[in-house]
Amino acid sequence: MASKQSKEFLKESEQKAFDLNHRKIINNNIDKYNTAVEIGISRFNNLENSKRRAYSTKWKVLENLDKTLPEFESNFQRKGGKVIWAENAEEARNEIWKIISRHNAKSVIKSKSMATEEINLNEFLENKNIDALESDLGEYIVQLLGQKPYHIVTPAMHLSLEDISKLFHEKFNTPLNATAKELTLKARELLRDKYLQSDIGITGANFIIADTGSIALTENEGNARLGTTFPKVHIVVVGIEKIIPSIADLDLFWPLLATHGTGQNLTVYNTILSGPRQEGETDGPEEMYVILLDNGRTNVLAQKDQRQGLYCIRCGACLNACPVYKNIGGHAYETTYSGPIGSLITPHMKGMEAFKHLSDASSLCGKCTEVCPVKIDIHNMLLANRRDAVTQKLTPEMERIGWKVFSAATSNRSLLDRFGGRFKNFIMSTFMKKKWGKHRELPDFPDKSFSKQWKERKDSSLD
Ligand code: SF4
Numbered sequence: 001m002a003s004k005q006s007k008e009f010l011k012e013s014e015q016k017a018f019d020l021n022h023r024k025i026i027n028n029n030i031d032k033y034n035t036a037v038e039i040g041i042s043r044f045n046n047l048e049n050s051k052r053r054a055y056s057t058k059w060k061v062l063e064n065l066d067k068t069l070p071e072f073e074s075n076f077q078r079k080g081g082k083v084i085w086a087e088n089a090e091e092a093r094n095e096i097w098k099i100i101s102r103h104n105a106k107s108v109i110k111s112k113s114m115a116t117e118e119i120n121l122n123e124f125l126e127n128k129n130i131d132a133l134e135s136d137l138g139e140y141i142v143q144l145l146g147q148k149p150y151h152i153v154t155p156a157m158h159l160s161l162e163d164i165s166k167l168f169h170e171k172f173n174t175p176l177n178a179t180a181k182e183l184t185l186k187a188r189e190l191l192r193d194k195y196l197q198s199d200i201g202i203t204g205a206n207f208i209i210a211d212t213g214s215i216a217l218t219e220n221e222g223n224a225r226l227g228t229t230f231p232k233v234h235i236v237v238v239g240i241e242k243i244i245p246s247i248a249d250l251d252l253f254w255p256l257l258a259t260h261g262t263g264q265n266l267t268v269y270n271t272i273l274s275g276p277r278q279e280g281e282t283d284g285p286e287e288m289y290v291i292l293l294d295n296g297r298t299n300v301l302a303q304k305d306q307r308q309g310l311y312c313i314r315c316g317a318c319l320n321a322c323p324v325y326k327n328i329g330g331h332a333y334e335t336t337y338s339g340p341i342g343s344l345i346t347p348h349m350k351g352m353e354a355f356k357h358l359s360d361a362s363s364l365c366g367k368c369t370e371v372c373p374v375k376i377d378i379h380n381m382l383l384a385n386r387r388d389a390v391t392q393k394l395t396p397e398m399e400r401i402g403w404k405v406f407s408a409a410t411s412n413r414s415l416l417d418r419f420g421g422r423f424k425n426f427i428m429s430t431f432m433k434k435k436w437g438k439h440r441e442l443p444d445f446p447d448k449s450f451s452k453q454w455k456e457r458k459d460s461s462l463d
Contacts, residue, residue, distance in 0.1 A: 006357035036263025058311035075213025079275030089119035105199035111224035112136035113204025135223035150330040153316035201227035234285040241310035260315035296349030318368035340368035359385035421445040
């Protein structure tokens with residue numbers, strides 16, 4: 001039976017695919033991205049080699065997670081930081097709440113983090129009457145709209161300048177025709193004081209560095225830096241797969257992330273944090289916590305054929321390249337991680353039965369694999385997900401029977417040729433119409449198959 005999530009996905013996708021305004025905005029933003037990325041990646045001497053190195057580094061570190069994560073933990077704790085292991089979203093939220101309660105905190109300033117999205121932290125804090133404010137401009141905009149991020153790198157990619165001007169006009173009375181610069185200045189004015197007033201700063205991390213016990217943050221607005229400098233407590237929520245072996249590996253991963261994420265050589269602000277403020281230092285938090293989040297990642301790790309999904313550095317390139325994403329957009333997926341990478345990992349993180357449909361939402365064109373900076377074989381892994389759904393008997397029984405019949409019939413040429421086009425068209429329109437979809441025309445079988453015509457011609461030429 002189709003899951004609730006699958007029905008919602010189909011409904012939402014159909015609606016978005018025919019929303020021409022949505023398509024125009026997305027195509028426009030992705031066009032700009034493509035131009036920037038083309039320039040960005042042209043600056044690599046040997047991009048293929050860098051991608052291969054990134055792949056093998058991630059392969060090695062993830063095959064040795066049992067050593068590299070404790071290495072990070074002991075190095076980070078040596079400098080006064082605290083590491084908390086969270087098996088799932090609930091554990092992570094509870095640990096955050098314990099820290100907030102211990103400090104009697106009332107307000108939190110957040111910087112962009114998909115891991116906090118994954119654990120629904122904003123809703124949790126709101127229910128606890130904690131004032132939690134997103135400081136990344138894109139996140140701030142979607143927070144004002146009460147929406148989830150649309151894209152893992154550009155959360156407000158689905159909005160035009162006019163949409164944002166209208167929103168700011170309604171909320172803050174800025175001019176309806178405000179420019180992007182004016183809107184950014186307004187957001188900055190609204191956010192600046194919050195850095196000073198907030199009790200706690202919460203961020204994600206782009207990388208966890210094992211040999212120095214540090215986290216690396218990469219951003220373009222500098223908000224994460226402010227949010228980790230002024231508040232007395234800094235909490236990092238990060239997935240365990242973000243680990244890299246050494247600080248020297250940033251030399252490879254930072255440019256790969258920047259070029260594939262936005263087309264920049266390097267993102268504007270790159271910060272390495274190795275614990276709370278040390279004696280003699282003038283800024284930084286008094287306490288720093290890193291919450292290492294599993295939340296289904298070890299299930300991905302357990303999949304021999306799909307564990308590569310954990311090598312992802314969240315650059316968003318596969319989303320921008322995907323013909324399905326470009327038509328249905330990020331919200332239709334209703335998952336934290338959308339697009340090809342989301343379709344690959346979500347069934348293992350949140351349940352194959354509920355999310356197996358995402359692996360079908362792919363044309364298998366392979367563009368996602370082609371653009372991935374860590375060479376994840378995404379489209380073949382989506383196929384492996386489909387295989388797993390079948391072997392785990394999660395597809396409807398009628399579908400399984402149907403494919404068996406189809407496979408037996410199409411493997412037998414003489415059986416196929418025994419029936420004419422009219423009969424085949426009848427079978428297709430009776431049994432396949434619904435699956436085929438109302439927006440596609442069913443193929444029209446000719447009265448005689450190609451093989452039959454070929455045979456007849458050959459026979460007549462011999463006469
Ligand atoms: S799977 Fe590859 S292309 Fe997609 S977001 Fe992750 S690193 Fe980027």
